[in-house]
Amino acid sequence: MAAQILVIEDDPVQRRILTGMIERLGHIAHVAENGRAGLDVLLRRGARIDVILLDLMMPEMDGHAVLAALAERNITTPAIVQTGQGGIETVVLAMQAGAFDFVVKPVSPERLAVAIGNALKQSGRPVRGSTSRRSRGDVVRFEDVVSASEAMIRVLDLAKRAAQSSIPVVLEGESGVGKEMVARAIQSGSDRSGKPFITVNCGAIPANLVESILFGHEKGAFTGATEKHAGKFVEADGGTLFLDEIGDLPLAVQVKLLRAVQQGEIETVGARLPQKVDVRLISATNKDLITEVREGRFREDLYYRLNVFPIAIPALRRRKEDIPLLVRNFVEIFSSEQRLAKTRTISHGAMALLTAYDWPGNIRELESAIYRAVVMAEHSELDVTDFPQLAVTLPDGLAHGVIPHLSSEPLRSEGSTGAPSFYAGLSHARPAQSEPPLSPSERRAMRSVETVTDSAIPSIDAGGNVRKLAEVEEELIRFALKFYRGQMSQVARKLGIGRSTLYRKLKDYGIDPDDPFSEAA
Template sequence: MIAQILVVDDDPVQRRLLKNALERHGHVVHTAENGLGGLAFLKHGGDQINVIVLDLMMPGLDGLGFLKATREAGIETPVIVQTGHGGIETVVEAMRAGAFDFVVKPVSPERIAASVANALTVDRKEGRSRTARRSRSGAVTFSDIVSASPEMLRVIELAQRAAHSSIPVVLEGESGVGKEMVARAIQAASDRAGKPFITVNCGAIPENLVESILFGHEKGAFTGATERHTGKFVEADGGTLFLDEIGDLPLDVQVKLLRAVQQGEIETVGSAKVQKVNVRLISATNKDLIEEVREGRFREDLYYRLNVFPITIPALRRRKEDIPHLARVFADRFSLEQKLPRPVTIGPTAMALLTAHDWPGNIRELENAIFRAAVLAQADELTDADFPQIAAQLPEFRSEELRHAETVATAAPRAAEMHQPASSPVVLPTPDGFIGVPVQPARPDPRALLAAAYPASANVIPTTDTAGEVRKLAEVEEELIRFALKFYRGQMSQVARKLGIGRSTLYRKLKDYGIDPDNPLKEAA
């Protein structure tokens, strides 16, 4: 679809790059050098604009101010914000202000083009018909995988390459990231499309039945075998066998699986007859298979036979760009499936909350949360109040709203005391004269907080010891972790996010340094 796009950015180089990248896809691009210019353009000819690409950090009217102004003016054009500064808090604030999507600078031409394409398909009718077609056909293709993140787009690229051959594929990733969906897309794009796709969850089968379920058994082969059973390999003959949680396979079954992979032969339980099968094998695991090999729980020869083409699917917290798109797709789908009178949409506060959450259960958890909210919703637009379980896990999200409310409540009295309008900047002296700086309630000063926690520390976290030598990195890291735990009141997800590490890494470091998360300032015994 060809679109009219408005790029609002104060950087002329960035404007030119975005304009060239989008025009290569056939779009018509208009530019504005700041937020005020963008608003002026929308007022005088913005009816034809389909998508706005907006820089957040601009002099004068910044991106957040632009978003609020467009909402107040009733402009509902999808806005894609660009951010090169700040962390997830900036993104959350932009989503709360009504942004459709966000990209991180420097953005690739492919990423911005994909984001614009997603914004153009937000039309409700297109979304409903697309969902209906998919539910009727039952097939999953790569076009059904909703993603805007570079990491996931790389996964799709690798999976498409794997689909062109029968090479064994191992899909690695946490539970709920969509490994089975990628496996089904590989099948649909291969020459085995339309052939059987058989799924086996190796971790859900009793150990004494795994061999029988995979390879089948003859009547009377063991107690309770009252009839002959064809195994999953035979069912998948000519198609694809998807072995989920393959790391849970017993070692004795791994031997027979190795033979099936190497020679395409299986042996039914209770039969000495060897049977040939033609099966494309795709495996999935949330374990570190090489670590399982080291621990003797997984055969090394089988590992190298299966791990020919590994694809790692990132966790949802590593690709937060996908959350808005997934959330909208799920809302559309559940509105259709539940036959709701009117489609449920996701409001800015709800989208900000969903984007801020880490989603330890990944896409499956997000899908379930939106399903519950859509079923119980009292209005057509979901708000953060429709996700109480998520909000309960993010006290800092609520605290930000409370701080914002306190700012609004106290701004007028403070301005009156200074004999200035509430919206006017306070003039502060500087060495070069006077400059207008808006007074805003600041967060607690980390240096002051750390100084209170460590009274003996004169320069916050000292970089040198008493002898004047540079301190060891581990010592500084330990102090920073202790401070972060105290500063964020033990909120482990927040601490890990601010330190730029995963929660599992944070827990490991707590154990290594002997830090009690409930009492981080207490020295280890």
């Protein structure tokens, strides 16, 4: 049955694009050109709207005001908000206000399909082609990998292509990002599905035992070898061998691994003849292998043999769109495992807290935090108090679920005047021993926050009179150009005008986009 999706978007082009995407998914789209009109549709249609797709930046009544109005009227329809930049403060504000999920403009059809599908599951509507949540088991299909971000959709697209052959794959990424899960999905999606999937953590094996564990040994091959041992390659024969932390493999063993990859045969310790094996090799590393090659810790010939199809899996802090989905998935799994009478829910404040945190331990750390909360919680709804280890690392307002919300003013850009930025507070959210680097956009935002208070635009002139609108507008445009480093699409979007209008105003005021503080000719 087709779902009813309400699109609240002030840009007519975006409305047409989103309507087309929704209709191609088999749903029915209803449109509203601003927040006030969207509320009218909701009040008129009531429960017949299944999902709301809400733009945050709109004139008259912005997305935050709409979310506040929905909460005030007890309208529980899941709202997916659209943010133009995906800045952490904007996202946290939206989640705190009750947003179910968020997408970053321009949203792809794949990302929109995931968001709508998850929202429909939340509202209890059946979803075409939907699958049940998996418990933590060995068999992982691609549809079991919980993902919502564009980055992870690309990762899974690459992994599906890799599954169509036996090409060697290297999965790159920090510890805890889900490399083994992607490897298992590749195995399940390949013609080796149902065959052995053997994992080896190369960094956890003593150096003097690596060769024996990988390739096996004959009885009496060395002191203590009282029995014959087949080895992991033989165990994985016909299936897949997953070598985790491949960068920690000793150089002496790398020579034998190269032969196994090149010729499909292994040399068992103590055996006189090599043994043929049919193994699909998937490797994983949290190191930069090319750097390891340059510094002589990894063989260059082995690197090029293994790194035929590299897939980089981004850290969780780089794909915060996945956090709400992962949180709900873990809550559901752990509620079931604990045999609770009712699956726990999670408050808007707690979801904002979890979205704001940077998760240096990635998905593994998030999973652990949710497990602890589900087991220890005293109430059916998880709140910020159920995550004390996170709440103490964030600003007091956020930790107590009270995020400064400019409900009576238009939404301000990330780090802008009038609302405290969370970037400074979030810098303390990461344990010092595992401090992840800030992204370029975060560094730019932090620099902007430091200087923005000195760039406030006065509304009164020296004589005590209200300044002319044109003067204030010119200064605001100059400020926006500097604040967003001359990114014209971003400037136009944040100012709430079209690009053509922005260029016309630049010409009218004699503003050079490359030098916004130059004097008019």
